[in-house]
Amino acid sequence: MFAHFFDFCNVVRLRDKVLVRQLKRRGIRSCVYESDLFHVKYWMGGKGPAVLLLHSFGRNALTTFSREMNELSKDHLVIAPDLLWFGESHSSKIPALATQTEAMNRLLDDLNIRELKIVGQSYGGFIAIDMIHGENREFHKVCIANCPGTTYDVKELDEVCVKYNVRSIDELFVFDDPAKFQTLVDLSTFKDPWIPGFILRQAYRAYLSRNHAQLKELLNSLQRDQGHYSDTTFLKRIPMMVLWGEKDELFPMKEGEKFANSVDAKLMVIHNAGHAPQIDRPSKFTKAICDFLRN
Secondary structure (H helix, E strand, O other): OHHHHHHHOOHHHHHHHHHHHHHHHOOOEEEEEEOOOEEEEEEEEOOOOEEEEEOOOOOOHHHHHHHHHHHHOOOOEEEEEOOOOOOOOEEOOOOOHHHHHHHHHHHHHHOOOOEEEEEEEOHHHHHHHHHHHHOOOEEEEEEEEOOOOOOOOHHHHHHHHHHOOOOOOHHHHOOOOHHHHHHHHHHHOOOOOOOOHHHHHHHHHHHOOOOHHHHHHHHHOHHHHHOOOOOOHHHOOOOEEEEEEOOOOOOOHHHHHHHHHHOOOEEEEEOOOOOOHHHHOHHHHHHHHHHHHHO
16 A cells, blocks of 8 residues: 555655746757757756756656756856767667667757857767767767776676676666665765665656667676777867766776876866765765866
């Protein structure tokens, strides 16, 4: 009886509604880019230089960047899409990094945006780097958060798998049991907040219950997709900040230092934060991004 009551009181849905109302008050609205190959849901609002916000794996634009959208829309044109197979975005093409990049470029072409700033968090960082490598437009500033880019040795993920008792990394991010959402939270955060079972079920249904085959392929193909470029000099010509949670378990701090050094970028460390600093230290995360993009 109580379980049905908790499921009826959908905390995740209510939280999302609050975030949407906040965005609407800032003039930020949900939009859809539709073509024969892509269906991309995105948020857009504000005026000024364009900034593209690319979210992490297992989340969507609203849950990752609502604070940044609200703040940056004061002096930027904010564009925050749901990446393909997350949120409400999807495609008929093969799941791969190149497909994500193509979708983002198609969206920007549709909006007639040739110059922009870009922020990529975790998986979104890989897409941001791939977009820059394509040199289809001019990037004025780049912020890569908790993403080791081209310098990471994926074999180090074996240690993460051993710690969490899984055979491969995709088992940590794509699963059928909603209770395993807690493990993903533990991996992503420094604080390891305990989440009640009914909220885990709601979050799972909202964010990770669909597109399992495509999501697994995105993870499994990432190593191959990264191999398209090993030379990072193309990143050195753009003002760049690498932002990192000090206690990141997925990509340890040493990986942030290695990547920042390889591209001559400023390294900003958020202390007492894990792989998802926007959860552990949301105000610090937002301030670091906004200060960098504005200065």
